Amino acid sequence: MSSFAISTSSFDIDNNPPIQQLLQNGMQVTTNPHRRKLTEDEIIELLQEGATGLIAGIEPLTERVFQSASNLKVISRCGAGLDSVDLAAAKKHGIAVFNTPEAPAQAVAELTMGLILTLLRQIRQIDQSVRNGEWPRTQGRLLAAQTVGIIGMGHIGRRVARLCQAFEATVIAHDPYASQVPADVALISLEQLLATADIITLHLPYGPETHHLLNAKAFTTMKPEAIVINAARGGLVDEDALLAALQTGKVSAAALDVFEQEPYHGPLIESGNVILTSHVGSLARESRQLMEIEAAENLLQGLIKAGLINNG
Known part of the structure; x- marks a missing residue:
């Protein structure tokens, strides 16, 4: 049969x-x-x-x-x-x-937005402090004041761009294969994007040419206090290099929904300024x-x- x-x-x-x-x-x-x-x-x-x-x-x-x-x-x-x-x-x-x-495009785009807002307003840390009996007056950052750099302008990347624009953020992008780009999104080189963006979010396929696209050199290029989001594929980010960048403060915060090895049990679990989710991008x-x-x-x-x- x-x-x-x-x-x-x-x-x-x-x-x-x-x-x-x-x-x-x-x-x-x-x-x-x-x-x-x-x-x-x-x-x-x-x-x-x-x-x-x-x-x-x-x-x-x-x-x-x-x-x-x-x-x-x-x-x-x-x-x-x-x-x-x-x-x-x-x-x-x-x-x-x-x-x-x-x-899955809308679900992944909305998760990305949730991760960005959580990191900017430090929601996870404030929640934990309140549960510990504290009442912190933590000052976050406005998405409207940030430049969001989107790497990959496919179905998901374009949605993220429009959502960020609805928050009045400036959006820049890198994608050598882009056929459609939302209005007011500037396509620039990867090097320019890494050096310019306050928030860098990945929405591109994984392959040999994109393996560890964000590596130690890329993190060095980024602005101080950059935020990194990866809801695409784990191999796009060198996780050891990201941990080092988080520890030195070169990257202020990160959120990962995907990992090179899943389930993830690596050292990023011990980092307080990173959000880790279990590959749930499409699970709306x-x-x-x-x-x-x-x-x-x-x-x-x-x-x-x-x-x-x-x-x-």
């Missing part, structure tokens, strides 16, 4: 019409038993029953995975990024690959539902096109 797999840590099967259509077509579904990001060996194990389709999370989908999953014909990423998928290997094995770039109820339905629809249409199920 034909089957498909869902490797994301969570997925609402019951309230997803395309998934129900696949099940009504006689397909069986296998889900992620670990409820977290899978390793290469674990995704191989999940696909070992001969799945023809996969709704993918951020696990490594490599040549080795594709060699072991000889029946796999369609991958539908539940999310925007495709850096976890070896696209050349997928093509070689005749596997169609889809993603959902629009669905409305966006997540939209993203899951879009991913399932992509899988359904891919399997129909491949002739593996009937359209009806």
Whole structure:
């Protein structure tokens, strides 16, 4: 019997019409038993029953995975990024690959704004002080007075730009591939952005050319008291260099939703001026539902096109 797999840590099967259509077509579904990001060996194990389709999370989908999953014909990423998928290997094995770039964009943009405002107004530290019986009169900073530098002007970066502009912040951006830029956003070089922005937020894909884009040299270039936000991909930031920059005060604060190794257990946990969240950028109820339905629809249409199920 034909089957498909869902490797994301969570997925609402019951309230997803395309998934129900696949099940009504006689397909069986296998889900992620670990409820977290899978390793290469674990995704191989999940696909070992001969799945023809996969709704993918951020696990490594490599040549080795594709060699072991000889029946796999369609991958539908539940999310925007495709850096976890070896696209050349997928093509070689005749596997169609889809993603959902629009669905999670608002959720990630809004989380980014929440992180920026929390850091500027020191909300987390004030909350902790009040709980400890103190009544601090902490002076924060206005977003309206900041220059926000956005690296990556795709679906998410453009939303962040518009939200920052609604707060009357100045927005600058770097993206050599940008095709659309909101009005009043200046596109500049990376070096200029690092030296000019008060807040630097990352919204670009991860790859060999962007590995540790923010490294020790980049942190040295930044303005005093710069704030760094990463809700994109963990490998974009050299976490050791960030910790050093936080310890010296070169970077005043940071917020990370993504890490090179997840779950994260590294030394940034001990830093008081960094917010750490557990890769929850897309996990707003409305966006997540939209993203899951879009991913399932992509899988359904891919399997129909491949002739593996009937359209009806």
